[in-house]
Amino acid sequence: MSMYSYILPMTKLDSxxxxxxxxxxxxxxxxxxxxxxxxxxxAETFQMLASPSRLRIVEALAGRELCVCDLAAVVGISASAVSHHLRQLRQxxxxxxRRSGRMAYYRLDDEHIAALFRTGLDHVRE
Amino acid sequence: MSMYSYILPMTKLDSxxxxxxxxxxxxxxxxxxxxxxxxxxxAETFQMLASPSRLRIVEALAGRELCVCDLAAVVGISASAVSHHLRQLRQxxxxxxRRSGRMAYYRLDDEHIAALFRTGLDHVRE
DNA sequence: AGAATATATGAATACATGCTCATACATCAA
DNA sequence: TTGATGTATGAGCATGTATTCATATATTCT
Structure with missing residues (x-):
């Protein structure tokens, strides 16, 4: 027992x-x-932003909507890989x-996402 | 060599x-x-924020500095684990x-970090 | 209807990550 | 100096992740 073990209520303090x-x-x-x-x-949300491929997707969708194949062209990975990423990003x-025929057009959920991208980029560039 | 290796200008559009x-x-x-x-x-920066333990560290350091053992008490993991996290967060x-004797007092690097935490939390809470 | 196309998803593999344990290092106290 | 203390770090294990490949589903075209 440490000599610094104070008598305190049972909270995380004792861990x-x-x-x-x-x-x-x-x-x-x-x-x-x-x-x-x-x-x-x-933590899961930041995990979604912790991948260059997904960051490229977010960057591309800032201010416009794009379909899966366009995103694949932007990111430089297969449409399959993009689709896997998009499912996580949706979750x-x-x-x-939105769906239109066999196409699926993706956009950012709200302004928080673009803000996170910009603030993060400002941080790494400073 | 892939059968999809077209001879084309080297841009991402062709990928x-x-x-x-x-x-x-x-x-x-x-x-x-x-x-x-x-x-x-x-992506690496967001990866640092993609862990509940590290988020608790960031949250704790918003507006104050704390030593490693205090952070361990806050997060509820060992001082060793905290120290590993802090090294990554430093990187x-x-x-x-700052060092003071055998103590090390940690603080957030700049306002971007607290802003990322707050914006992210606003997003998950909405 | 049948073929082609855009997207979605399960499985598998290769690689990364978080924690614990053991231990090292540096500083303080006696 | 010797022992105790606060922090740092390498190794190892258990778990998680990104991509590819194969295949499924749904829509459009002929």
Whole structure:
């Protein structure tokens, strides 16, 4: 037992056997944490953006809609691979699509997505 | 050598054997694409945010600095695991740190990071 | 109806990632 | 100096991911 083991309520605070240095700040953080489910979904959302191919798709769909074969031409991978990516992007509500005959036209779900792309690009370019 | 190796000018337009539907839009997209290196770094940056543990770290560091052991308490994983995450976050300039004795105090690199977290959370919550 | 086309998806393979454990390093305390 | 402490890191295992290939589904054309 560490000499730094304070007597504290049973919270996540006890899951670490290393002494807390800034106990007040840690409590404040734990009290303001987002919901576990939201954070899990957020991680999945960023995972969707963690692929050059999918980022090219998002970049291409910023401001216009495109069909699967056009996206394949833009990204430089097969239409099959694009379709797999699009399914994931749909599941995380990164993109929406509409059908027209045998074509499927994809677009970004909302302005958050383009904002994430731009902010991220600003960060890596700075 | 693939049977699909046509002799054509070397542009991405030819990398797809499916007909282009909106050739003009595709050309416009290809002309405005971000640099490959930037997109690769952007994907790595989002990869850093594609983990609940690392998101908890980012959330905790929004507006304050914390040491490794405090972060371990916040995230609920070992200090070792946190340290591995922090190294990756440092490499992608998501966090900075300062040393003080044997302590290391981490903080977010810049405002882009907190903005990505907030925008992403707004998206998953909508 | 039958052929061609645009997209979707399951399986398989190759590669990447997150955690733990063991251990190293650097600093502080006695 | 010796031992304790905070952080860092390499190896290894279990799990996850991206792509390709084969095939399915649905729509259009003849």
């Amino acid at each position: 670490c056997d290393v002494p807390l240095v800034n106990e007040e700040a840690v409590s404040e953080v734990l009290g303001a944490q987002a919901d576990d489910v939201d954070v899990a979904r957020l 995380m509500r990164i993109v929406q699509f | 797809c054997d499916v007909p282009l539907v909106n050739e003009e839009a595709v050309s416009e997209v290809l002309g405005a694409q971000a640099d490959d290196v930037d997109v690769a770094r952007l 992608m300039r998501i966090v900075q740190f």
